[in-house]
Each structure stands twice: as structure tokens, then as C-alpha cells.
Amino acid sequence: MSAENLSERLLNTIRAPHLSEKALNLAESEGRKQLAFRVAVDATKPEIAKAVKELFDVEVDSVTVINYKGKVKRRGATMGRRPNWKKAYVTLAAGQDLDFVSGTGQ
Numbered sequence: 001m002s003a004e005n006l007s008e009r010l011l012n013t014i015r016a017p018h019l020s021e022k023a024l025n026l027a028e029s030e031g032r033k034q035l036a037f038r039v040a041v042d043a044t045k046p047e048i049a050k051a052v053k054e055l056f057d058v059e060v061d062s063v064t065v066i067n068y069k070g071k072v073k074r075r076g077a078t079m080g081r082r083p084n085w086k087k088a089y090v091t092l093a094a095g096q097d098l099d100f101v102s103g104t105g106q
Contacts, residue, residue: 013043013051018087026089033092039065041086048088059093 015038017023023036039048045063053060066089070082092098 010047010051010054013040013047014055015039027098033097035090035092035098037088037090039086039088041067041084043086043088045088048090052090056098058096058098061091061093063091064089 018036018038020036026034026036045065048063049060052058066087068085068087070084073080073082
């Protein structure tokens with residue numbers, strides 16, 4: 001894999017921060033700083049860790065992933081399905097912090 005393809009893959013690994021009440025409580029906790037991201041369905045833990053490290057310039061301690069199956073929805077006789085998606089909880093190393101508003105790490 002070339003350097004250009006690798007950097008493009010890292011940019012496509014992290015889709016968006018997952019902002020929910022639980023995710024914000026984990027991000028603001030004093031002991032362990034955990035951040036939640038929506039990631040590509042085929043992303044691996046090492047890829048997610050590398051993408052967060054390079055995009056936000058912070059040290060990553062661990063990554064936990066959760067796969068969500070898309071719900072089956074129905075409207076009258078028409079059946080449909082929402083897409084599957086993956087969420088990653090990234091634990092930052094001690095002393096690291098990340099602010100989504102400014103996009104800078106410490």
C-alpha cells in the first residue's frame with residue numbers, strides 16, 4: 001500500500017465523533033479519558049488507533065469497538081434496512097486530552 005493510499009485510508013477510517021450523553025460523560029471523566037467515534041465498518045483496532053493518533057496528535061492507550069446491526073424498517077408493504085455501523089471507544093493515554101471544538105490535543 002502506498003503512502004497516499006495509507007493516508008487516505010486513515011482519513012476514511014474515522015467517520016465522525018459520536019456525541020451522546022454517555023460519550024460526553026466518558027470524555028469529561030477525570031480518571032480515564034474515553035472518546036467515542038463512528039468508524040468505517042471494516043476498520044480494525046490498530047487502524048483506528050493510528051488514525052486518532054495522526055489526526056488529533058494524541059497518544060492512544062486502547063481501543064474498544066462495537067458493531068451495530070442495521071434495523072429492519074417497514075413502511076406499509078415496503079421493507080427496508082438501515083445500514084450496519086461500527087462505534088469505537090478510544091481511551092487516551094494518561095495526561096492526554098482532546099477538545100473537539102478546537103481540534104487540538106495536549
